[in-house]
Amino acid sequence: MSQAKVPVWVNVGLIPLINILLAFVVSALVILAIGENPIEAAGYLVYGAFGYDEGIGYTLYYATNLIFTGLAVSVAFKAGLFNIGGEGQAYIGGLGVGLLCLWLDASMPFWVIAPLAILGAFIFGAAWAYIPAYLQAKRGSHIVITTIMFNFIASSLMVYLMVNWLKEEGRMSPASRIFEENAWMPYLYELFEPFGIDIGDSPLNLTFLLALVCCVLVWGLIWHTRWGYQLRTVGTNATAAEYAGIDNSKVTIWVMLISGGLAGFVGVNEIMGVNHHLLLNFTAGYGFAGIAVALMGRNHPIGIVLAAILFGALYQGGAELAFEMPSITPEIVVVIQGLVILFSGALENMLKGKIEALFTRPVTA
């Protein structure tokens, strides 16, 4: 009852903001302890992320991956499932993209390859999520455990494939040949160039638009279709779902397929958009960061976009910071990111009660 009286903006705006500020205060203490000026450091970080065109491009490029993985986590979460396997699903999604590009890049034009690659990313990512989903739905294995395990299996599988099958002959590192240019996702700066607009060279590519489209689709799916209705029913009240005749295990399976497919789109951004060849470890922890993004974005597409941009800014600004202030190593930047995750994710409820009480008391009194 008391929850109803808390204004919405407190829950979705004020509390996350205070949590982030707290994280920055603690980060400032860390930077002070190293002997650097935290205000100066914050300046570099903000400038690096938003201060110039290339910086913004990089921030959004990182955000693209985080939107995909954040959406993946939140779709599953809405159905009461905790998909920790975004990392592996993204990895295998990338494999799907890579195989398609290697197969078709010599014979097909971009407009054929692009939709097929996007579909491939989805199918491969979904397939990787299917096995844990099936095990949870039909065999009762806990999805948290199985998806974590599948991250390791994906990683080992990729090493095996890259080393034994996909490595370009004569190469020292386990990576495939570079795709022909018609299998490259166009960079946004290339697209803006003909109009005389210079947005600075950055890896930001068309996949960013795909991410935004996915946000709209996920929003529509969850709140405006009967599948979303079933998914939310299962996620909030499994007994009521059973009562309503909703097949819990069926929902589990298709929700995980969508979740895995969304994570797989990271492969489009990384393989087709930036690296232009298959390689190892291109997922770089985006799958895990997606959990924090979803948590912070309150499992809502708009929140996820904002949270993804914040994390993207931390990645990009953090890199800039490490460059400008050599005593702040990349590891310290990771500490700052970790603090943001800690305060906005794990400690989310630390202040919630108190802040809510602050806003409910005047109403009840």
Add this chain to the structure above:
Amino acid sequence: MSDEHMSNDTHAYAIELKGISKRFGSVQANKDINLQVPAGTVHGIIGENGAGKSTLMSIIYGFYEADTGSIEVDGQSLTIRNSQDAIRAGIGMVHQHFMLVDTFTVLENIILGAEGGALLKDGVAGARKELKRLEQEFNLEVDVDAVVGDLPVGLQQRVEILKALYRGARILILDEPTGVLTPQEADHLFRILHALKEQGVTVMLITHKLREILASTDNVSVMRQGQMVAHRVTKETSKEELAELMVGKKVRLKVDKDVPKIGETVLKASDLTFVDGQGVERLKRVSLELRAGEIVGIAGVSGNGQSELLNVLSGITPMSAGEIQFAGRTITASAPCNAAQMRELKMAHVPEDRHKMGLVTGFEAYEAAILGYHDRPDYNGSILMNRKAMLAECEERMAAWDVRPPNPHLKTANFSGGNQQKIVIAREVEQNPDVLLIGQPTRGVDIGAIENIHEQIVKLRDAGKAILLVSVELDEIMALSDRIMVMFDGAVVGEVSGAEANEQTLGLMMANAWNEEGAAV
């Protein structure tokens, strides 16, 4: 309140409760409870499920703190904040569901939390000696080195009792101790209780079974709807009196209804059996017929198979054996029909627990109003749901059923109980079903809404629907039903016509004391 049992009493009270009240949200679980338990007696607390017995015991044992009132143990006023306080005061509790570690031995379970020292060795040796003494004193033989998970429930319960005694309990609370026992095990338990009493232990026995009270207690207190309604000396009371006190002579509900115009059999269930995951038979060969234009009431103390009956009939849980004939189909364990398919066959179901099952409390009213019918074309376009149609229909129903506030966007959780129930009933009834299963239609619903809901149920009957009504409120069953079946321990133990039913007969049937009445009491 009668206090005759204390007139010639020389004992001090082991426990005395004065004015205990406890409220959970809008539910008054205990209201101004006074209770005196003389030391060295077995004292029964009896009442229907939900009468507030367990809450009261939890207050004594420190799980909850009372809002008001005081507790005296052996004449000393005490504040019991947690179970440690209770144990220190010499109170022990044996819960309905045992609190034992299955993979530990009896000995390990008993010393758990009272290991005595950093090394197990010292504590174990001391415990062994103490246990030997306790076993001899109270006749509680148990193999202390057996693994608890391997023991039958009767012995596990003995371990629980030993555990309490080992911690120095002089007052022992047993919560529904025979719920899991076979009759033989139960008899053995009563002998143990007797031995405990001989040794000066005070026992409080919580139960809803009349037979146990009469078989094993010295005094009995009756609870109803959160209040202590009577105290009796067991020898001076009878099954009939206790049954009446338990059920209570409530204000007679008035429902205007004509003679039913009974039509054809719509649903026929034969020998329905349901065995749960633990292998316990929850439904035992239940057979019933529902006819058009008739309300069949299922009476019974809750937990005697009514919920399982509703779930099996509505297709939520598959039956283990038996068959249902409905809408031209024969449904069996090998040819099941799930909840969605049953809805298609025009069976509607208002579940007993609207929070757990009937609603998704996080949903807005218009979303909750289509639960179970969300796949119907009326609510769907080709891909997107037709929100406009959903909202329009919800508003229409809210007006027709007088749901307040009539706001389809309000979260379901924020409606009052009565209005939530109206949303559920409207949803099920407006689909024009042939059979309506309806569980606890007025639980947690205010008086005004109760009348309204009852009228609607009768109106449906008059419209030729077959209605199965499950309720723990005897008044409700009697006011509405044309035919009443009584369930006990998963089986139907009696059937009477609505016109002939009276509280006493039903009360005895509910306690399964009807058949033995002539001989035993």
